[in-house]
Amino acid sequence: MKFTLLFFMFLYVFIPIHGQSKEVMFHSKDEFSDKDNAVAYVFGDKVKLRSMPNVNSEVLAMLRISDKVTVLSGGAYKNTQIKYNGIKWFWSKIEYQGVVGYVLNGLLSQTTSKTGNTTYLTSLKKEGDELYILIRAKNEGFNYFESKLAFSKWDSFTIEAFNDRGVPSVNNMIKFDVSHNISRTEYYFFNTTEGLKKAIELRHHEDGGSYLFHEVVTFPNEKDGEIGKIKYQCYRDETGKSYDDVIINFVWKGEELKSNINVMETN
Numbered sequence: 001m002k003f004t005l006l007f008f009m010f011l012y013v014f015i016p017i018h019g020q021s022k023e024v025m026f027h028s029k030d031e032f033s034d035k036d037n038a039v040a041y042v043f044g045d046k047v048k049l050r051s052m053p054n055v056n057s058e059v060l061a062m063l064r065i066s067d068k069v070t071v072l073s074g075g076a077y078k079n080t081q082i083k084y085n086g087i088k089w090f091w092s093k094i095e096y097q098g099v100v101g102y103v104l105n106g107l108l109s110q111t112t113s114k115t116g117n118t119t120y121l122t123s124l125k126k127e128g129d130e131l132y133i134l135i136r137a138k139n140e141g142f143n144y145f146e147s148k149l150a151f152s153k154w155d156s157f158t159i160e161a162f163n164d165r166g167v168p169s170v171n172n173m174i175k176f177d178v179s180h181n182i183s184r185t186e187y188y189f190f191n192t193t194e195g196l197k198k199a200i201e202l203r204h205h206e207d208g209g210s211y212l213f214h215e216v217v218t219f220p221n222e223k224d225g226e227i228g229k230i231k232y233q234c235y236r237d238e239t240g241k242s243y244d245d246v247i248i249n250f251v252w253k254g255e256e257l258k259s260n261i262n263v264m265e266t267n
Contacts, residue, residue: 037071038070038071039068040069040070040112041069042063042066042067042103043106043122043134044063044065044107045064045065045144046062046064047064047103048062048063048103049096049101049103050101051102053093054080055082057102060099061099063096065136065138065142069096070095070096071094072092084104084107085125085126086126087125089105091105092105092108094108106123106124108123109122110122110124111158114161117140118138118161118191119138120137120138120159121135121136122135122159124151125148131151131152132150132151133151133176135148135176137191139191145195145196146196147189149187154180155178156178158176159174159175159177160174160175160177161174165220165221166220166221166222166227167219167220168228169192170191171191171192171193172191173199174188174196176188184204185202187202188201194255197255199256199257200230202215202216213234213235216235217230217231218233229249229250230250230251230252231247232249
């Protein structure tokens with residue numbers, strides 16, 4: 001049984017992350033920083049650093065996934081847009097190991113978070129009318145896993161990487177905190193030997209400072225956690241009382257979270 005939780009909330013909370021602490025919105029996708037000399041990381045692999053902001057100019061260097069660069073001027077070359085992954089991107093002037101050149105912004109990670117030997121990188125992709133966040137977990141060497149998450153041009157998101165948090169057979173995990181105007185959703189992807197697995201979806205709903213619907217999980221290595229179990233609780237009103245006082249325990253089975261009882265339906 002696949003574990004999918006729903007969570008609604010009327011309050012956006014900015015979460016600091018390791019790497020680039022940044023809220024990403026579709027309309028600001030080409031604005032890497034408000035100041036010069038901002039740090040960024042390469043999302044693509046074998047990316048060509050060019051002498052001018054066009055695909056016909058000289059190749060100065062070949063950049064590998066998660067390489068660290070300095071953005072000297074982000075999104076300044078707006079008369080030279082190129083479509084990549086269904087989206088028109090501008091160019092950035094960057095410096096890499098003393099070499100100054102130009103890279104398409106879609107090939108730089110929109111925001112980055114690290115844990116242990118894994119670097120999480122993000123970009124955006126459009127397929128038809130659908131917009132997605134592309135997620136890459138770059139492990140040791142140049143090996144990486146990729147997944148995607150549906151996104152809206154009106155949404156914004158931040159990310160935060162964690163260790164395994166006590167979950168067996170999980171190397172580490174990434175949390176996406178997606179703001180939908182006046183609501184918020186959290187998504188957890190587990191980084192396993194088989195790839196990035198979307199495991200948990202939590203939504204919060206708040207009105208007038210009080211939770212109307214609020215879902216939380218407790219991982220094994222957290223306070224009140226239990227070895228081998230992920231605890232789920234649902235709060236339905238402003239009193240903070242859990243729904244039917246039920247705690248549901250889930251166990252990660254490599255591909256999905258499973259429990260011996262059905263998850264409650266939500267309205």
